[in-house]
Amino acid sequence: MGNLVLRGGFMSLVVTQSKLRAFMECPKKALLKQAGIHLENTGERTAFGIVWHDLIEDFMNTPNKDNFSAKEKIADSELSYVDKEIMLALFEQWKLKCPYVNSVVENEVYLENSNFIKGVTLAGKADGIEKLNDGRFRLIERKTKKQVNEQKIMENLYSDLQCMMYDVLTGGKIKQVIYDVVRRPSLRQSVKEDDIAFAKRCVEDINSRPEWYVMFFTVELFAEDHERAEEYIAILATNFKKAVNGKIAQPNVCACTEGNYPCDYVDFCRYGDYLQYRVDKKINTELPKQANASKKWQKRLWREEWNENINLEGLV
Numbered sequence: 655m656g657n658l659v660l661r662g663g664f665m666s667l668v669v670t671q672s673k674l675r676a677f678m679e680c681p682k683k684a685l686l687k688q689a690g691i692h693l694e695n696t697g698e699r700t701a702f703g704i705v706w707h708d709l710i711e712d713f714m715n716t717p718n719k720d721n722f723s724a725k726e727k728i729a730d731s732e733l734s735y736v737d738k739e740i741m742l743a744l745f746e747q748w749k750l751k752c753p754y755v756n757s758v759v760e761n762e763v764y765l766e767n768s769n770f771i772k773g774v775t776l777a778g779k780a781d782g783i784e785k786l787n788d789g790r791f792r793l794i795e796r797k798t799k800k801q802v803n804e805q806k807i808m809e810n811l812y813s814d815l816q817c818m819m820y821d822v823l824t825g826g827k828i829k830q831v832i833y834d835v836v837r838r839p840s841l842r843q844s845v846k847e848d849d850i851a852f853a854k855r856c857v858e859d860i861n862s863r864p865e866w867y868v869m870f871f872t873v874e875l876f877a878e879d880h881e882r883a884e885e886y887i888a889i890l891a892t893n894f895k896k897a898v899n900g901k902i903a904q905p906n907v908c909a910c911t912e913g914n915y916p917c918d919y920v921d922f923c924r925y926g927d928y929l930q931y932r933v934d935k936k937i938n939t940e941l942p943k944q945a946n947a948s949k950k951w952q953k954r955l956w957r958e959e960w961n962e963n964i965n966l967e968g969l970v
């Protein structure tokens with residue numbers, strides 16, 4: 655998906671949930687994302703997450719689930735022996751607990767709303783979507799994490815930006831969102847323990863307390879939620895559009911090192927160290943306005959390869 659789409663002759667800015675989330679944290683962060691600048695090795699699902707998503711998708715698409723072999727599905731993946739054993743154990747527990755295991759779910763569904771705000775196309779992708787008997791939808795959002803704070807998830811669900819985006823993207827037709835969260839073991843392998851022994855210990859831990867590893871959180875959405883979501887997303891998306899057009903772009907330096915995880919762009923913003931960052935060239939060639947960058951810098955970025963010689967004065 656490119657960052658700009660053509661709709662009826664004018665350019666429309668594509669706004670996703672992750673851009674709005676970044677914008678809430680720090681406008682500059684959102685603009686750097688919009689410009690296609692990312693820290694190497696971040697922003698992408700882990701190999702474990704990718705294989706897990708594919709596994710669940712294949713399983714849900716299999717008509718006769720009794721014939722489904724998870725072991726065969728993940729045999730050729732690049733996961734380590736330990737991760738494969740962990741995944742198999744998680745999958746068995748997931749099947750037992752999953753509330754939508756027998757539903758007809760369409761996976762990886764792209765959603766788009768280009769009529770919400772002029773010049774803005776809201777877009778998002780749902781991991782799973784199920785049409786209910788009353789014509790509304792149930793959405794499924796899958797996550798694999800090492801660290802999960804259940805309390806925080808529960809507290810934030812009703813004001814969750816992703817939930818609001820889904821609701822706006824479907825014109826208020828979401829009845830329920832199920833967050834399907836799988837926790838990966840955080841056990842440490844001892845020096846005396848080989849892979850087989852360590853995998854066995856992880857599997858035993860998963861089977862002895864499956865509720866710790868496999869969780870489902872359900873959010874019901876009502877009419878008032880839809881109004882609130884529309885209002886909230888409209889404000890955020892409008893301000894993001896203004897920022898991209900150079901109207902407001904004040905960084906929120908308070909967010910640089912807030913919480914346990916510092917912002918991905920700390921070295922970029924503080925020290926002008928851009929060597930560990932990559933530019934998504936495809937996005938850059940499609941962008942007529944390079945967010946937060948000087949015109950001179952834009953021209954150089956489009957013209958040249960991303961390499962050590964590029965002068966990033968306009969951004970840092």
Ligand code: SF4
Pocket residue numbers: 679680681682683684686905906907908909910911917918919920921923924
């Ligand atoms: S390092 Fe600070 S100023 Fe830079 S994008 Fe991150 S939060 Fe914003």
